[in-house]
Amino acid sequence: MFHVSKSYLPGTWALQDVSLEVGRGQFIFITGQSGAGKTTLLKLLFAAERPNEGQILVLGRNIARLQGRAVPALRRRVGVVFQDFKLLSHRTVEENVGFALDVVGTPRREARSRVFNTLRQVGLQHRRYHHPMSLSGGEQQRVAIARALVGEPEILLADEPTGNLDPGLSVEIIELMMAAANRGTTVIVATHDIALVERYRMRTLNLEGGRLTEVDLEGGGR
Numbered sequence: 001m002f003h004v005s006k007s008y009l010p011g012t013w014a015l016q017d018v019s020l021e022v023g024r025g026q027f028i029f030i031t032g033q034s035g036a037g038k039t040t041l042l043k044l045l046f047a048a049e050r051p052n053e054g055q056i057l058v059l060g061r062n063i064a065r066l067q068g069r070a071v072p073a074l075r076r077r078v079g080v081v082f083q084d085f086k087l088l089s090h091r092t093v094e095e096n097v098g099f100a101l102d103v104v105g106t107p108r109r110e111a112r113s114r115v116f117n118t119l120r121q122v123g124l125q126h127r128r129y130h131h132p133m134s135l136s137g138g139e140q141q142r143v144a145i146a147r148a149l150v151g152e153p154e155i156l157l158a159d160e161p162t163g164n165l166d167p168g169l170s171v172e173i174i175e176l177m178m179a180a181a182n183r184g185t186t187v188i189v190a191t192h193d194i195a196l197v198e199r200y201r202m203r204t205l206n207l208e209g210g211r212l213t214e215v216d217l218e219g220g221g222r
Contacts, residue, residue, distance in 0.1 A: 001018060001019060001020040001021070001044070001045075001054070001055070001056050001057075002019050002054055002055045002056075002057075003017050003018075003019055003053065003054040003055075004017075004018045004019070004044065004051045004053065004054035004055070004056060005017055005018070005051065005052050005053040005054060005210075006037075006040055006044065006049065006051050006052055007052050013210045014037045014040040014210055015037045015040055015041060015044075015051075015207075015210045015211075015212075016209075016210040016211055017054075017211065018041065018054070018210075018211065018212045019054075019212070020041075020205065020212060022186055022188065023186070024154075024184065024186055025181055025182075025184045025185065025186060026181065026186055026187070026203065027177070027178055027181040027186075027187045027189075027202050027203070028187070028188055028189070028202060028203045028204065028205065029189050029190075029191055029196075029197050029200075029202060029203070029204040029205070030042075030188060030189065030190045030191070030204075030205050030206075030207060030212075031190075031191060031192060031194065031197060031204060031205070031206045031207070031215070032190075032192065032206055032207035032208055033192060033208070034192065036207040036208055036209070036210070037207045037210050038159070038160075038190035038191075038207055039159055039190065041190070041207065041212075042080070042157045042159050042188070042190055044056055044063065045058055045063075045078070045155070045157060045188070046058075046074070046075055046078045046080055046157060047063050047066055047071050047074060047075065050063065050064055051063070051064060058074065058078070058155070059074065059077055059078075059154060059155070061074055076100075076104060076151060076153075077153055077154050077155065078153050078154070078155045078156075078157065079147075079148030079149055079151060079153035079155070079156045079157070079185075080148055080156075080157045080158075080159075081141075081144050081145055081148045081156070081157070081158040081159065081161050082144065082159055083159045083160040083161070083163050083164075085132070085140050085141060085143070085144045086144070087132040087140060087143060087144060087147075088132070089131065089132055089133055090131070091131070091132075092128065092129050092130060092131055093119070093124060093127050093128050093129070093130055093131070093132065093135070093143050094112075094115055094116075094119070094128040094129065096132065096143055096147055097115045097118060097119060097128075097143060097146045097147045097150050098111050098112070098114075098115040098150065099147070100147065100150065100151050101114065101115070101150060101151065104151075114150055115128070115146075115150055116128065118146045118149055118150040119146050121146070121149070121176070121179070122142040122143075122145055122146045122149075122176055123142065124139060124142055124143060124146065127139065137164055137165060137169075138165055138169035138172065138173075141161060141162075141164075141165060141169075141173055142172075142173070142176070144161075145158075145161070145173065145176055145177070149180060149185075153185060154184075154185060154186065155185065155186045155187075155188070156177065156180055156185050156186070156187045156188070157188050157190075158177060158187070158188070158189045158190065159190050160190060160191055160192070161173050161174075161177070161189060161191070162174065162191065162193055162196065163191075163192075163193075167195065170193065170196055171196070171199070174189070174196055174200065177189060178200070197215075197217075198217075201217045202217075204217055
């Protein structure tokens with residue numbers, strides 16, 4: 001991301017002159033108050049928004065120039081965890097996680113195996129036939145993470161993934177994402193939970209007034 005600016009209304013900037021480079025397998029936090037531009041930044045990275053200025057290169061593709069089928073092709077390589085989960089209430093946990101595999105025509109036997117293994121990674125294989133509304137908030141968030149990971153994405157984006165969870169569950173969710181980073185997935189977590197940032201002391205950037213700055217955490221980063 002090079003000198004990127006994004007405006008929704010004339011004269012106001014959600015992001016202003018933002019530059020960011022993230023390497024493969026790196027885990028980073030993006031911090032900032034509500035409305036600071038964290039969600040906008042993530043949306044730009046998976047082509048849900050386009051920048052007004054600057055360039056965004058994701059997995060070698062220029063977001064501003066993506067057209068037609070190139071957008072869904074890119075998104076298949078990027079997993080996204082939304083703050084409000086976005087689970088399908090009328091489908092089982094297994095069906096929610098496997099939905100993305102069905103869309104791309106993954107053979108049924110392979111899809112079920114991948115779904116089961118991913119649910120096992122997040123500790124929910126025993127809940128695969130349940131519906132989301134019968135799960136706790138922490139379990140629903142783990143389903144959302146499993147759905148994002150089942151396609152083996154190269155990048156995982158998470159928007160306030162612990163915003164509705166208690167501290168213990170928040171740690172569990174971040175541990176799951178760190179495990180994904182250890183397997184080679186690039187992970188970017190937008191959060192306002194400073195306690196988590198201080199606990200893990202990974203590379204951290206802060207958004208304020210649409211501008212991005214690196215946070216100096218002694219002993220942090222990787």
